[in-house]
Amino acid sequence: MSLRFSLMGPVRAWRDDEEIDLGPRQQRAVLAALLLNNGIRLSNDQLIGMVWDDPTPSAVMALRTYTYKLRKLMPELDLRSKDGGYTLRAEVFDDCRDEPFVGMTSTYFEAQRVRVANERLQCREALLEREMDVLELQKHVAAFPHRERPRALLMRALYREGRQAEALEQFHQARALLNDELGLEPGPDLREVHAQILRGELTVQRRPEQLPPDIDDFTGRAEEIARALDTLPRTVGIAGMHGSGKTALAVRIGHLARDRFPDGQIFVQGHDVASELLRAVGVENPVGDRAALWREKARGKRFLIVVDDLQDPVSVKDLHVPGSAMILTSVRRWNELPGVTWLVIAGLAVPEAREFFAKIADPARLAAEPELVTRVLDRVSHLPNPIRVLGGKLSSRPRFTVAMLLRQMERETALGEAVPSDCQAVLAPMDKADRQLTGDQRHLLECFTRQGAEEVDVCEAAAMSGGDVAAIELLMEALADVHLIEPLELGRYRIPSYVRIYYSLRTPALTS
Template sequence: MSLRFSLMGPVRAWRDDEEIELGPRQQRAVLAALLLNNGIRLSNEQLIGMVWDDPTPSAVMALRTYMYKIRKTLPELNLKSKDGGYTLRAEIVDDCRGEPLEGLQGTYFEAQRLRLGQHRLKAREDWLERELNVLELQKHVAANPLRERPRALLMYALFQEGRQAEALDHFHQARALLNEELGIEPGPELRKIHAQILKGDLNLPRRPEQLPPDLADFTGRAAEIAQALQTLPGTVGITGMHGSGKTALAVRIGHLVRHRFKDGQIFVRGKDVANDLLRAVGVENPTGDKAALWREKARGKRFLVIVDDVPDAASISDLASPGSAMIVTSVRRLNELPGVTWLKIAGLTGAEAHEFFRKVLDPARIAAEPQQAEEILNRMSYLPHAVRVVGGKLSARPNWTVAMVLAQMERDTKRGGAASSDCRAVLAPMIKVEGQLNDEARHLLLCFAQQDAEVIDVSAAAEMSSLPVGAIEYLLESLADVHLIEPLVLGRYRLPRFVRTYFGWRTPALTS
């Protein structure tokens, strides 16, 4: 299930598409204080100070009561008292419905209301800078006549439409208003754009908008998203096996924070990352030290950079720039990169996988065969890519049942290399990673799959492969690095069912 919150307007929460009743005002105030400090531990004393301006001794008991009711209403938050305090991690959306924290009173919430209002205003102006819509800019300037940034954007937009006189008139209006209301002259941004219009050489720098579309059916990953939002603009790394949804998660995070990065978003995938970054900001055919040139171009700017499927640490090691943020995805965790907060993902949770399956396939068909649906999701280790492919296949075959797809999977497993195109599409991430394995690693996984072994230990692996224990340990660790096996304790690993399914499918072809 997906749980999300909004602080814009009344404090609100939704579980999937159903709104949740959050209780009386003071209870919502406690929840709001936790949400405003998303990911930060708050002591009981801090919470009481935020919610009550002049707390009485009864506030302690009231807080405990409200926390009990919040836990009961929102069990997914796992809000447990630890060391006399609470930490909440949640997905917060800005649905722009009204005055922030509507209905909540007190000094703390008044200050936060002002902060969120400024945040919303800046987000709106970031959008106006991207769109440069004259009508929308005129409305915004009329509503906020003393803000210089949107007026400068309006002057630029008018100039671009050939309305030079109107653009200059806006400068004179702003100058008169600032003098009358505040007793000051226009700031450097307005003066600069005024001078450029007079000279006729007004050009804004190229602003890349390369962020891929967000997935409408994106599901889960709330904890990872919360951690990423807390880390940015520091560097975030996302690691996991092929098909786990690393790119989709990076893009979702990118859309949630794009308003923070006024100079644009850059999405690259390839070996020459520095070259692609430079091209995104208008530098064609760069020569020399490309990383140094990129840092020079990015100096003083706020870019959001997503580097997808990073092949190695050297590709991005010198590209970080103060003020800009980088999100990287890689099958391997690149531990040699300093200052990276790594998020490791695998399959969705069972509940999230079912929710996602219902988004890609008619829920009524799933409800008609709940056991078969659970079996098929379990076989795929709840990996989003595989779930999407199977759901799409069933959607394209309205007369098929989930049980029929299970039967086809069984048949394809026995056929091995002769599997259907749909089965191969489900297993495409595994086909890709198998091609990157050496013969010893591939043989070891085939042996484990043949025995349908879920838990692997070093001794059993050495016995199967006839390799020395030292070599086996190195081999198993290399498989764990690409998430084909999961470390449990020293010397023991778990083989995910999806990996067993794939190498079980490969085994007949190997032994026939």
């Protein structure tokens, strides 16, 4: 069971979905004062001064009675008393639709009402600034005609829509209103927007919405998603071999977290990350120190940034801005980057791989041959991208069974260089990985395939390849860094089946 509270309208509390009767007004006032100072110790005198404007000597006893009754009403309430004071920690839920602290009449609550109302107004205007919706801004300006900030925002929004005359008319209306009712001239912000429009120099910062669409059949990775959401806005890195679904995972996390970053989402692929970020917020052809310019543009804002397939850690090293979040994807884990929480992913867990396969291919056909489904998934090391290709292939051939699919995969493995297009699609992630290897690294993997090795230690690898043990150890660690072999213990590694299958296609041509 959980407790939650609201201070908007009358002070209220719920246990799960059932509302709790909080008792008389002053008892609710004691609870409200504690909730307003959530986690802060309040002395008896402080609490009494908040609840009563003219307390009588009996106020101390009344306070003790009210706190006792609150504990009795809510035994699970984290209300602690120590050294003549009280501390409360609780979850407060506010929908901002009602006036706060209804029924609370002390001077303290009157002052808090003014403070909360002003904070709500500022939050509303910050939201309007992010969204720049003309209709909503017009409603807000009509409700608060003397506030200059929303008037300036409305002028910007109108100008952005090509309604320059209407934008200028807003300035003249504000000037007449302030002159007639307050004897004032518009302030510097309103005057500056007016002057920028007249000079044709007004620019409106873009709100980027670049996050790719989420994938409907995304499956698994619950632990990684939970850890990433807990880590943001600190930087999250996702590392794994080609085909493991790093980009799909980053996009899924981005969509789940996007509401926490209202200034926009930016998706970057490329080496010049700083320039791409600046272009996303409207800075074309940036010059000078682009990382410093980005930090200046992003200061005080909350952006969600996904840098996909990071190739050079230097390109992101100086781009972090407090409040904004960055998600990096990379084959390699860049340990030299400070402050990054790395998630290393490989194939899906076995149940998740089967679930994902069944979302793409006919579940009934898969259920009829469960052992063969296991063999198909094992051959591609449960990696999402090859599973998607195989599921699509099976769906496109209604008369195919899983056994037929498996026989075709085994026959294609023995064909050497004559690889059909479907097989090429399944192995495309390995093609990309292979192009990034050195000749010595590739030779080592081909040696493992010739020998049929599934696990190998450094000495065995040296014997297979004819290389020096120290040099081979460096090659093995480099292959482990890009997830083409998996470290089991010091000096011993496993070669995933997906990697073995790929190099079995290359090896016959090399040894013929």
